[in-house]
Amino acid sequence: MEAYCDVKRMTVTIVGQDMGCGQNLYIVGLTQPDIGKPLNRWKTCNQTWQKTNDDNVEWCSYDCDCSGVCEQVMLLRWPVTISESSWTLCDISEQCNDVCDEKYEWRFRESCYHLSPKKKNQHDAVTYCNSLGAELITIETMDEFEYIRMRLESSDADSTWVSATRINGTFFWITGAELEANSTMWSENQPDNWEVCVEIRCPFHYYVNDIPCDSGNHPLCEFQP
Incomplete structure (x- = not known):
């Protein structure tokens, strides 16, 4: 069963409900249309989540992997009518x-x-993030990149700054790690034109693109407590 969710602007596949967690929560698998792979932001109380494979349900483990006490929080609710049943x-x-x-x-x-x-x-984006005690975002893994892309797709931002800049022909994050020219974070045929700064851009399906530093983008700040 599939339902389109205007709030998330993505395809949602409903695969079950109330798996013994003590709450009447519907368990869903969220997919990115251009990638077609599940995202782990939708999960149950046992740090697991479900995806559909035709008519079968597959369980995948997911480590919460963060400091402090992890909780499930119901952020939004909206009705969905499927097969004459209202969920x-x-x-x-x-x-x-x-x-x-x-x-x-x-x-x-x-x-x-x-x-x-x-x-x-x-x-000015760097200055803005620094004023919050943060830096422009450094993307360290593809999991983090897919999470940021998913969030940006649901936002009103058409383009955002990241911390990478070109130094002597090579792109480096503010951490000193290299953003390699063959990274799958780059949009098709990017980088080009020897521009110095880097953005995540909506017209490029939220992949990265090199761009002049005097362009106007939304600062995307990252803070690690």
Whole structure:
């Protein structure tokens, strides 16, 4: 069964409900249409989540992997009518107590993220994040990248700054790690034109793109408590 969810702007597949967790929560598998692989932000109280494979249900383990006490939090609820039955679909997210300040809207493992509603050039974006005690985001794994892409697809931001810049022909994150030219984070045929700064761009399906540093993008700040 499939239902389209305007809030998340993604395809949601419902595979079950109330798996003995003591709460009437619907368990869903969330997929990215352009990748077709499940995302682990939808899960049950036992740090597991489900995806559908035709008519079969597969269980996959998922480590919460964050500091503090992890809780399931029901963020949003909206009705979905499927096969003449009315269900309530819940957006379930992990939260870790007393870790992320309220100004950080998103969390993935040990990082907290804040997306500024106002566009700035790259220099001012760095200054803005620093004023929050944070840095422009450094993406360390493809899991983190897919999580950020999923979040941006559900936001109003068309482009965001990341911390990578070109130094002597090579891109480096602010941590000193290299963003390799053959990384799958890059959009098709990127990088090009020898531009210095790097963005995540909506018209490029939220993959990274090199761009002049005086362009206007939303700062995406990352803080690690």
